[in-house]
Amino acid sequence: xxxxxxxxxxxxxxxxxxxxxxxxxxxxxxxxxxxxxxxxxxxxxxxxxxxxxxxxxxx
Amino acid sequence: xxxxxxxxxxxxxxxxxxxxxxxxxxxxxxxxxxxxxxxxxxxxxxxxxxxxxxxxxxxxxxxxxxxxxxxxxxxxxxxxxxxxxxxxxxxxxxxxxxxxxxxxxxxxxxxxxxxxxxxxxxxxxxxxxxxxxxxxxxxxxxxxxxxxxxxxxxxxxxxxxxxxxxxxxxxxxxxxxxxxxxxxxxxxxxxxxxxxxxxxxxxxxxxxxxxxxxxxxxxxxxxxxxxxxxxxxxxxxxxxxxxxxxxxxxxxxxxxxxxxxxxxxxxxxxxxxxxxxxxxxxxxxxxxxxxxxxxxxxxxxxxxxxxxxxxxxxxxxxxxxxxxxxxxxxxxxxxxxxxxxxxxxxxxxxxxxxxxxxxxxxxxxxxxxxxxxxxxxxxxxxxxxxxxxxxxxxxxxxxxxxxxxxxxxxxxxxxxxxxxxxxxxxxxxxxxxxxxxxxxxxxxxxxxxxxxxxxxxxxxxxxxx
Numbered sequence: 001x002x003x004x005x006x007x008x009x010x011x012x013x014x015x016x017x018x019x020x021x022x023x024x025x026x027x028x029x030x031x032x033x034x035x036x037x038x039x040x041x042x043x044x045x046x047x048x049x050x051x052x053x054x055x056x057x058x059x
Numbered sequence: 060x061x062x063x064x065x066x067x068x069x070x071x072x073x074x075x076x077x078x079x080x081x082x083x084x085x086x087x088x089x090x091x092x093x094x095x096x097x098x099x100x101x102x103x104x105x106x107x108x109x110x111x112x113x114x115x116x117x118x119x120x121x122x123x124x125x126x127x128x129x130x131x132x133x134x135x136x137x138x139x140x141x142x143x144x145x146x147x148x149x150x151x152x153x154x155x156x157x158x159x160x161x162x163x164x165x166x167x168x169x170x171x172x173x174x175x176x177x178x179x180x181x182x183x184x185x186x187x188x189x190x191x192x193x194x195x196x197x198x199x200x201x202x203x204x205x206x207x208x209x210x211x212x213x214x215x216x217x218x219x220x221x222x223x224x225x226x227x228x229x230x231x232x233x234x235x236x237x238x239x240x241x242x243x244x245x246x247x248x249x250x251x252x253x254x255x256x257x258x259x260x261x262x263x264x265x266x267x268x269x270x271x272x273x274x275x276x277x278x279x280x281x282x283x284x285x286x287x288x289x290x291x292x293x294x295x296x297x298x299x300x301x302x303x304x305x306x307x308x309x310x311x312x313x314x315x316x317x318x319x320x321x322x323x324x325x326x327x328x329x330x331x332x333x334x335x336x337x338x339x340x341x342x343x344x345x346x347x348x349x350x351x352x353x354x355x356x357x358x359x360x361x362x363x364x365x366x367x368x369x370x371x372x373x374x375x376x377x378x379x380x381x382x383x384x385x386x387x388x389x390x391x392x393x394x395x396x397x398x399x400x401x402x403x404x405x406x407x408x409x410x411x412x413x414x415x416x417x418x419x420x421x422x423x424x425x426x427x428x429x430x431x432x433x434x435x436x437x438x439x440x441x442x443x444x445x446x447x448x449x450x451x452x453x454x455x456x457x458x459x460x461x462x463x464x465x466x467x468x469x470x471x472x473x474x475x476x477x478x479x480x481x482x483x484x485x486x487x488x489x490x491x492x493x494x495x496x497x498x499x500x501x502x503x504x505x506x507x508x509x510x511x512x513x514x515x516x517x518x519x520x521x522x523x524x
Contacts, residue, residue, distance in 0.1 A: 014244060014245065014248055017245075017248055017252060018248060018251070018252060020252075021251075021252035021253075021255045021256050022255065024255075024256045025255050025256055025258060025259060025265065026265050027259070027265065031256075034256065034365075035364060035365030035366070035367070036365070038252070038364055038365065038367050039365060039366050039367040042245060042367045042370075045245055046241065046242075046245070049241040050238075050241060053237055053240075053241065
């Protein structure tokens with residue numbers, strides 16, 4: 001996958017974390033479910049970001 | 060054994076050789092890079108502690124918000140009008156510029172002082188991470204006024220983390236530095252998300268209709284925790300201003316701004332100030348209020364975000380401690396001449412031991428003040444020599460022209476202004492500004508007196524001949 005696409009997906013993962021916390025704030029997502037999903041999406045963010053760094057030209 | 064100053068100076072020069080020449084125009088960077096560097100650097104583990112301490116010090120919400128707005132503005136202006144113009148004018152790091160002004164001996168002392176202060180800061184960051192790791196073992200966090208470690212488990216966790224961070228710093232700073240690039244936006248997100256999900260626990264309604272009422276009664280309600288000093292608007296203004304004193308007024312960010320196309324790039328520091336030193340501090344204040352105002356960064360993030368929160372505190376501590384250990388290692392390497400791995404190991408061991416003492420973590424606000432204060436006079440000397448000397452017709456770079464190892468006037472100003480600042484009968488936070496002005500005036504007077512002495516001597520010689 002090209003680095004740019006990975007970058008876009010990793011940014012989307014960050015945005016998803018924020019959306020999850022917004023849902024928890026509104027009471028639409030329980031605290032336990034929020035914590036689990038926040039952790040999983042965060043892991044996804046780190047994987048995508050690390051891959052995008054690896055694919056950067058000249059690195 | 061006699062101290063071989065010229066040998067140390069030569070080693071120090073070799074270490075910094077790569078940035079000895081002024082930055083060439085083709086190496087100038089775009090403004091967006093400065094924005095991202097500042098935004099990344101100023102969202103760190105310290106933010107978990109500082110914002111929480113503002114709640115414990117009984118600030119009112121209005122004092123906090125207006126104080127942070129003004130204090131951070133003053134910090135941005137200090138970068139823009141003090142640090143960036145000198146950096147753009149010289150295109151040098153503070154190391155090389157100070158060397159011309161003060162001589163290699165003073166530069167070495169400056170490096171050593173910096174290294175020691177860095178080690179303490181890294182130690183505090185390890186302590187912050189220990190609060191997160193300790194959650195798994197039911198570790199009791201030391202009290203607000205504790206100086207010595209309260210339990211063997213605390214010592215064990217701090218030492219283990221310290222060794223781990225040191226090992227990682229030895230294995231490769233650059234790769235880990237790149238990991239920090241990845242981690243910093245996520246850590247910032249954890250501050251925002253953590254505060255957001257904590258608000259309902261404090262009674263904030265989903266439509267935010269009672270947000271201000273909760274903020275003023277349950278978070279920044281103006282009541283200091285027992286044993287904590289009551290803060291007001293001016294404490295916040297000065298704290299936000301001097302939080303990075305060594306970087307802006309102390310000029311160490313010349314290393315960064317020498318790559319700027321123009322001095323106005325100093326305004327990009329606002330990206331770090333208003334994200335890290337405004338939003339993140341407010342967010343950590345919200346989180347600490349929800350755990351009964353207990354100074355426990357690990358717990359407050361864990362309660363808000365679960366395991367991800369604990370990981371955020373741990374990572375924030377590590378990403379702050381890692382470059383700090385690296386810089387301390389570099390500074391010490393110049394004196395010992397040891398290989399970098401060995402000196403980083405020594406710096407790491409010292410830091411790990413320091414991290415066991417809760418004093419540095421629990422008194423972080425005071426430590427930050429002292430850190431800036433100690434290095435501030437050097438910024439005053441460089442500012443005076445760069446801008447005021449030419450206007451008064453005073454010769455610049457005397458250490459370089461006279462081949463001095465120590466410019467004793469700089470040393471006198473450094474020590475004198477520190478003594479002046481420490482005996483001032485005002486709160487620690489307000490001492491640096493009079494100390495800075497004192498340093499500028501003293502350095503001018505010392506050089507002006509030298510100028511008049513020299514001109515009188517020349518006149519006498521002319522009359523005699």
